[in-house]
Amino acid sequence: MKRTNKFLLVVAMMMLPGFIMTTYAQKAIELKYNLKKGSKYQSTMDMTQDVDMEVQGQSMVMNSEMNFEFDYTVTDVRADSFDLQTVINAIKMKQSVMGMDIIYDSKDTSTYNNPMVGTKISDEMNKLIGVAITTTNSVNGNVGKVDMGTLDKNNDIAKNMKSSFSQATYPNHKVKVGDSWTNDITTTGLTDMTMHMKYTLTKFNRKQAFINVEATIESPDVTAKLKGTMSGEMTVDRKTGWVVHSTFDQDFEMQMEQQGMSFPATISGSYEINSKKVN
Secondary structure (H helix, E strand, O other): OHHHHHHHHHHHHHHHHHHHHHHHHHOOEOOOOOOOOOOEEEEEEEEEEEEEEEEOOEEEEEEEEEEEEEEEEEEEEOOOEEEEEEEEEEEEEEEEEOOEEEEEEOOOHHHOOOOOOOHHHHHHHHHHEOOEEEEEEEOOOOEEEEEOOOOOOOOHHHHOHHHHHHOOOOOOOOEOOOOEEEEEEEEOOOOOEEEEEEEEEEEEOOOEEEEEEEEEEEEOOOOEEEEEEEEEEEEEEOOOOOEEEEEEEEEEEEEEEEOOEEEEEEEEEEEEEEEEEOO
């Protein structure tokens, strides 16, 4: 009898995880930003990108690596929105093209006047360091007003601040595992792009939610036609709605037109973002 009871207990324990997962799968949860004024976060973004471009019938391959360090501060909170201040603390860039390396490091002044980088590139990068850019965001993550601080309103990188935060948007209703929602984002910068985002809740526990992301991206710009896809995953802190980790893969085809010449290119890349609360 004791052996039978022990066997039944083991079976019950083996079934328990499945029961818990089934219960979570049937439960609907709310995803939204619930941030406190004064909260601070630090994030890093690591990017790799490979570009294969055809120039006058010859193939030219460019490999790029970039690293960004960000500080975020929640400067104001309202019932349906919040203000988020973003500061880029550091940028690293390494590009390899035709056997030459182009290196820029905002923490290393010796890279500023490197003839392979050019002072214009380093000057534009340096303008971004330490500047506070403030966005007004809904609790669902949609970005409204963007205050670029001391930056020129025509700064291409700063313009994309609106789209970078919009990549984490939530529905205005509860969702269960397997449920999906969509969001369309239009970006401006070096080229205008339309992004159709699809999010799917894949699983969750008491502390975190896991979201699959798929996107189609297209540019209507006649001088730089671009079309491609993006896919990845997000890990969300359920208490605050903050994305603590995300990884994405991107694949694009691009056709550039300049001075009557056409430059076809394929672009593939990936990036990873890690973020943590520091206050």
